[in-house]
Amino acid sequence: MWCLNTATYQLHYKQDHSSAVYAILSHVWTQGPGGEQSFQDVQSIHDAARRSLLDSTPDAVPDDDPRLLKLLRNQLSPKIRNCCDFTRLKGFEFVWIDSCCIDKAHSAELSEAIDSMFDWYSDATVCYVFLDDVPETEDPKAQKSCFRASRWFQRGWTLQELLAPRHNVFLSKNWRVIGTKTSLATVIETVTGIDADILLRRRPLRSASVARRMSWAAHRETTYVEDEAYCLMGIFGVRIPVIYGEGLHAFVRLHEEIMKRIPDQTLFAWGYMCPLNPLAAERVSSHLEEVPPDHHRASKAAYLCASRAIDFRFSSGFTPLSHDTLTSTLGTPIPEPPTYTVSSYGICALFPTFTLHLPTTNTPRPKLQLAILSCQDSQGRIPALIISEQDGQLLGALKPTSPRATFTRDGILKLPRVAPKPSTRRARASGARVARAPASLDIRFSRSYIRLCLLPPEELALAIARDPNVYSMRNLCIQAQRLEAHSQLFTLADCAKTPGHVPIGYKIVLAPWCLAHLRDLGYTISVDTALATEELVLVIMPPRVGTHRLESSFLLHHHDGSSVTISIAPCPQVASRAKSSPGSLHVTVSWGKAEPASESLFR
Numbered sequence: 001m002w003c004l005n006t007a008t009y010q011l012h013y014k015q016d017h018s019s020a021v022y023a024i025l026s027h028v029w030t031q032g033p034g035g036e037q038s039f040q041d042v043q044s045i046h047d048a049a050r051r052s053l054l055d056s057t058p059d060a061v062p063d064d065d066p067r068l069l070k071l072l073r074n075q076l077s078p079k080i081r082n083c084c085d086f087t088r089l090k091g092f093e094f095v096w097i098d099s100c101c102i103d104k105a106h107s108a109e110l111s112e113a114i115d116s117m118f119d120w121y122s123d124a125t126v127c128y129v130f131l132d133d134v135p136e137t138e139d140p141k142a143q144k145s146c147f148r149a150s151r152w153f154q155r156g157w158t159l160q161e162l163l164a165p166r167h168n169v170f171l172s173k174n175w176r177v178i179g180t181k182t183s184l185a186t187v188i189e190t191v192t193g194i195d196a197d198i199l200l201r202r203r204p205l206r207s208a209s210v211a212r213r214m215s216w217a218a219h220r221e222t223t224y225v226e227d228e229a230y231c232l233m234g235i236f237g238v239r240i241p242v243i244y245g246e247g248l249h250a251f252v253r254l255h256e257e258i259m260k261r262i263p264d265q266t267l268f269a270w271g272y273m274c275p276l277n278p279l280a281a282e283r284v285s286s287h288l289e290e291v292p293p294d295h296h297r298a299s300k301a302a303y304l305c306a307s308r309a310i311d312f313r314f315s316s317g318f319t320p321l322s323h324d325t326l327t328s329t330l331g332t333p334i335p336e337p338p339t340y341t342v343s344s345y346g347i348c349a350l351f352p353t354f355t356l357h358l359p360t361t362n363t364p365r366p367k368l369q370l371a372i373l374s375c376q377d378s379q380g381r382i383p384a385l386i387i388s389e390q391d392g393q394l395l396g397a398l399k400p401t402s403p404r405a406t407f408t409r410d411g412i413l414k415l416p417r418v419a420p421k422p423s424t425r426r427a428r429a430s431g432a433r434v435a436r437a438p439a440s441l442d443i444r445f446s447r448s449y450i451r452l453c454l455l456p457p458e459e460l461a462l463a464i465a466r467d468p469n470v471y472s473m474r475n476l477c478i479q480a481q482r483l484e485a486h487s488q489l490f491t492l493a494d495c496a497k498t499p500g501h502v503p504i505g506y507k508i509v510l511a512p513w514c515l516a517h518l519r520d521l522g523y524t525i526s527v528d529t530a531l532a533t534e535e536l537v538l539v540i541m542p543p544r545v546g547t548h549r550l551e552s553s554f555l556l557h558h559h560d561g562s563s564v565t566i567s568i569a570p571c572p573q574v575a576s577r578a579k580s581s582p583g584s585l586h587v588t589v590s591w592g593k594a595e596p597a598s599e600s601l602f603r
Contacts, residue, residue, distance in 0.1 A: 001013070001014050001017045001020075001096065001101065001113070001116070001120060002014075002039070002096075002101040002102070002103070003020070003022055003094035003095065003096050003101060004042075004080070004084060004094065004095050004096070004097060004100070004101065005063075005093065005094060006084040006085075006087050006088035006092055006093060006094065006095055007064065007084075007088055007093070008063040008064055008069070009042075009046075009069070009072045009073075009076060009080070009081075009084060010046070010063050011039070011042060011043065011046075011100075011101070012094065014094075017116075017119070017120055017123060018123055020094065021092070021093070021094070021125055022092065022093075022094040022095060022096055022124055022125065023087045023090065023092040023094070023095045023096075023124060023125060023126050023127070023128060024095065024096045024097075024120065024121055024124035024126075024127045024128070024165070025083050025095060025096065025097045025098075025127075025128055025130060026121075026127050026128070026129045026130070026152070026158055026161035026162075026168075027079070027097075027099075027129070027130040027132070027152070028132065028151050028152050028155055028158070029099060029223075030079070030132075034077075036077070036079070036099035036100070037076065037077045037080060037099065037100050038099065038100060038104065039100055039101065039102060039103045039104065039105075040103075040105060041100065042076070042080070042100045045072060045075040045076060046072065048075075049068055049071040049072055049075065050068065052071065053065070053067055053068060053071070079097075079130070080097065080100060082175050083095060083097060083128070083130070086128070086171070086175050087128065090126075092125070096120065096124070098113075098117070098157075107242075110242065111241070111242040114230050114233075114242050115233070115239055115242070117160065117234065118160050118164050118233070118234020118235070119164075119234070121160060121161055121164035121165050122164040122165065122166075124165055125167070126165070126166075126167045126168075126169060127161060127164075127165035127167065127168045127169070128168075128169050128171055129152065129158075129161070129162075129168055129169065129170045129171060130171050130173075130175070131147070131150050131152055131170060131171065131172060131173065131178075132173045133146060133149075133150050133151055133173065134146045134147050134150050134170075134172050134173060134178065135172055135173060135174075136172035136173075136174050136176040136178060140170070140178050140179055140184060140187060141184070141186075141187050147170070147178065147179075147184075147187070148187065148190075148191050153191050153192060154219070154220055154221060155220055155221060155222070156217060156220040156221060156222035156227055156228055156231040156232075156309075157222065157227065157231045158220075159192075159216060159217055159220060159231065159232075159235065160231060160232075160234050160235055162181070162188070162192070162194070162199070163194070163198070163199070163205060163235060164234065165181075166201065167180065167181065168180060168181035169181075170184065181199060181200070182200060185199050185200055192216060193215065193216055193316060194216055195208070205235065206237070209264055209266040209318055209319050209320055209375070210236070210258060210262055210264040210266050210267045210320075211264075211266035211267065211269050211270065211312055211315035211316065211318040211375075212266070212315070212316045212317075212318070212319075213232075213235055213236065214232075214267075214270075214306075214309055214311075214312035214315065215312045215313060215314075215315050215316035216316075217231070217232060217235075217309040217312075218309050218310045218311075218312050218313035219310065219313065220309070224244060225247055225248060225250070226242075226243070226244055226245075226246060226247065226250040228250070228251055228308060228309055229250035229251040229253065229254040230242060230250065232254060232309070233254065236254075236258050236261075236262065237261070237262075238254070238257045238258055238261050238262075239257075240253045240254055240257050248307045248308070248481070251305075251306065251307055251308060251309070252305045252307060252480050252481045255267065255305040255306060255480070255481075256305065256342055256347070256480065259340050259347070260340065263320070263337065264320040264375070265320060265338075265373040265374045265375050266315065266318040266319065266320055266373075266375045268304060268373055268385065269315055269318045269373055269375055269377075269383045269452060270306050270311045270312045270314070270315050270452075271301050271311060271314070271411070271449075271450075271451040271452060272301070272314070272407060272411050272412075272413065272449065272450045272451065272452070273314070273383065273411055273412050273413065273450065273451075273452040273453070273454050274288070274398065274412070274413040274450045274452070274453055274454065275381065275412065275413070275453075275454045276356075276358075276453040276454065276455060277455075277456060277459050278354070278356055278455060278456075278459050278460050278462075278463040279459045279462065279463055281356055281357070281358045281368075283415075284358075284415060285358055286402075287400055287401060287402040287405055287415045288358075288398045288399065288400060288401065288450075289398065289399060289401050290396070290397075290398060291396070291397040291398065291399050291449055293388060293394060296388070296394065296396070296397045296449060297394060299397070299449050300481060301395070301397055301449040301450075301451040302388070302394045302395050302397065302449075302451075302479075303394070303395065303478065303479050303480060303481040304346070304347050304385075304395065304478040304479070304480055304481075305347070305480040305481045306481070307481045313411070314410050314411030314412075317377045317378035317410070318375050318376070318377055318383070319375060319376060320374060320375045321374045321375055321376055321382075322374075323336075323337045323374065326352075326372075326374045326382075329382070329457045329460075329461060330352065330372070330457075330460065330461055330464060330471070331461045331464060331465060332352075332464055332468070332471055334352055334473070335350070335473060336350075337374075338350055338351065338374075342480070343477075345393065345477050345479075346393050346477045346478045346479040346480060347477070347478055347479075347480055348475065348476065348477040349475070349476060350473055350474070350475050350476075351371040351372065351373075351385075351473070351474055351475075351476050352371070352372045352471065352472075352473055352474075353369055353370060353371050353372065353387065353471070353472050353473070353474040354369075354370045354372060354384065354455075354460065354463075354464070354470055354471055355367055355368070355369055355370075355469075355470045355471075355472075356368045356370060356463075356470070367389065368386065368396075369386070369387035369389060369396070369474075370384035370385065370386060370387065370453055370455070371384055371385040371387055371474070371476060372384045372455075372460075373385065376457075377454060379454075380456075380457060381454040381455060381456055381457070382454070382455045382456075382457055382460060383452045383453070383454055383455075384452065384453045384454075384455055385451060385452060386398065386450070386451055386452070386453065387474075387476065393477060393478060393479050394478065394479060395451055395478060396451075397449040397450055397451055398449070398450045399449055399450060400413060400415070400450075402415065412454070413450060
C-alpha cells in the first residue's frame with residue numbers, strides 16, 4: 001500500500017501494511033473542478049517542484065528541503081495538506097488517503113486496493129473521519145444536528161470505514177475533534193441502524209445476519225453502481241473480481257459468493273412481505289391476487305438474488321435459524337442443510353416446501369407453494385418464498401387488490417379489517433386503460449409485488465401435523481436475477497424531444513404497473529395508431545407544472561429482440577425547493593436483449 005509521509009508529503013510504498021504504523025482518513029470525495037487530487041496528480045506535483053529547484057540548484061534536493069516543502073504546500077489540495085498537518089501533530093509519520101494513495105491507472109493495483117481496503121482500515125491505528133459539512137460549534141448529539149445529516153452517513157464506502165477501524169475520531173470541517181465512535185455510539189446507532197455493541201466491537205461483525213448487514217447499506221449511495229457490491233466485500237468477508245462496467249451483475253455475484261460462504265438464508269429474505277396464517281388463509285384471499293408470470297418476469301421480485309442493497313431495506317429484523325432448530329420448529333425431519341449449485345438454469349437447492357390452498361380474486365382455488373427459509377423475523381415468524389407453478393425458473397408473487405391495503409414502514413402488507421365491496425364501475429375499452437393504484441403503494445419497478453409470506457411457526461407446525469401431504473422437500477432451480485446488458489445516464493432532450501419521435505422498427509411498450517405509476521404522477525396516456533400498423537404504440541402526454549412542461553418517457557422494443565428502456569423521475573431535491581417548477585429530471589437509458597414474452601410487458 002502507498003502512504004503519504006506527513007512531514008514531506010512524499011508517497012512511500014509499504015509491502016506489509018500489518019507491520020506499519022499509520023493513520024487513515026475517511027471522507028466524502030469532493031466532486032467537480034478543484035476536487036480530489038489523484039495518485040498521478042501528487043506525483044506530478046512532486047516532479048514539477050523538484051525540476052523547478054534543480055534548474056537553480058545542481059545538487060540533489062532532499063525531501064525535507066524548506067523550498068521544496070513550500071512549493072508542495074502551494075500545489076497540494078487543502079484536504080491533503082490539512083490531513084498531513086493534523087496527523088503529524090498527533091505523532092503519525094504516515095497517513096493513508098484513498099483519493100491519492102491508490103494508483104488507479106493500474107487495474108491490478110486498483111483491484112488489490114479494493115480487496116484489501118477493509119483490512120487496511122481495520123489495521124490502522126486510528127481512522128480520522130473528516131466531515132466537511134459539520135461545523136465545530138454544534139452539538140453532534142442534538143436531534144437536528146449537521147452531524148446526523150452528514151453526507152458521510154449516506155455513502156456506500158464509508159460503511160466499512162465506520163465498521164472496520166478500532167478507533168474512529170470525527171473531525172469538523174475546520175479539522176477540530178467533535179467526538180469519537182465511543183462517545184457518539186448512541187447517535188451513530190440511531191442514524192445508521194448499526195448496533196452499538198457491533199460498533200464498539202463488543203459483538204463481532206459476523207454476529208449480525210446477512211440481511212441485517214445488507215440493510216445497513218440499503219440507503220447509501222455510490223458513484224459507480226458496481227461499488228454497491230465492492231464496498232460490501234469486507235463486511236461479509238468475501239472476495240469477488242473487480243470488473244467495472246458490469247453494472248448490477250456485480251451485486252448478483254456478491255450475492256452468490258455470500259451464498260457459498262455464509263450459511264444464512266436471510267440472504268433470500270428481501271422484498272415486500274405478507275403475514276399469512278396457514279390455518280386461516282381465507283382472511284387474506286379477498287385482498288390478494290396472483291401476478292401473471294409475464295408481468296412478474298419484469299420485476300426483480302421474481303428472482304432469487306437481490307440486485308441492489310436497497311432491496312434489503314425491510315430485512316433488518318431477520319435472523320438465521322440452524323438446521324436443527326428449523327427441524328424442531330416444523331416438527332418434521334429435514335434431510336440435510338441446503339447445498340447450492342449455480343448453473344445456467346439458475347441457483348439450484350433443496351428447500352422444504354409447504355402447499356396451501358389460497359383462494360384469491362383471480363384464481364378460484366390455486367395451490368400456493370411456499371419454499372420455507374431457515375430464518376425468522378423479529379416476531380418469530382418464518383419467511384417463505386412464493387413458488388411459481390407456471391414458470392419453474394421464477395418465483396411467484398401476489399399483489400394486493402384492495403384500495404385500502406397498505407404497506408407498513410417495514411414492508412409488511414396491512415389489510416383492512418372488512419373486505420371491500422366489489423366495484424360496479426365499468427372499465428374503459430381502451431387497451432391502455434389501467435386501474436389507479438392506491439397512493440400508499442409504491443409500485444415503481446414492480447417492487448410492491450409480494451415475494452415472501454410470514455408464517456407463524458406454531459400454526460405452520462400444526463398445519464403440517466394435520467395433513468403431512470402439504471409438506472415435502474423440493475429441488476428448486478431459480479434464476480438469480482434478470483439484468484440489463486448495459487445502463488447509462490442521458491439527458492432527456494437527447495432521448496426524446498417529442499412523443500412522436502419513434503425510430504423506424506421500434507414500438508413503445510409499457511407494463512401495467514408502469515402505466516399506473518405514470519397515472520399517479522399525473523400523466524395521460526393515449527393510443528396513436530398512426531405510428532404503427534399492427535403493434536400498439538402509446539404516446540405519453542406529460543402534465544404541465546406552471547409554465548413548465550415535463551418531457552415524455554417511454555420504453556422501446558426492437559423487432560430483432562433488443563430493447564431500450566427509458567425511465568424518468570423528477571429530481572426530489574430541486575423539486576422540493578420550488579413548487580412552481582418541476583426542476584431537473586433524472587433519465588436512465590438501459591440497453592439489453594429482450595426475451596420472448598407478452599407484448600404488453602415492460603422490457
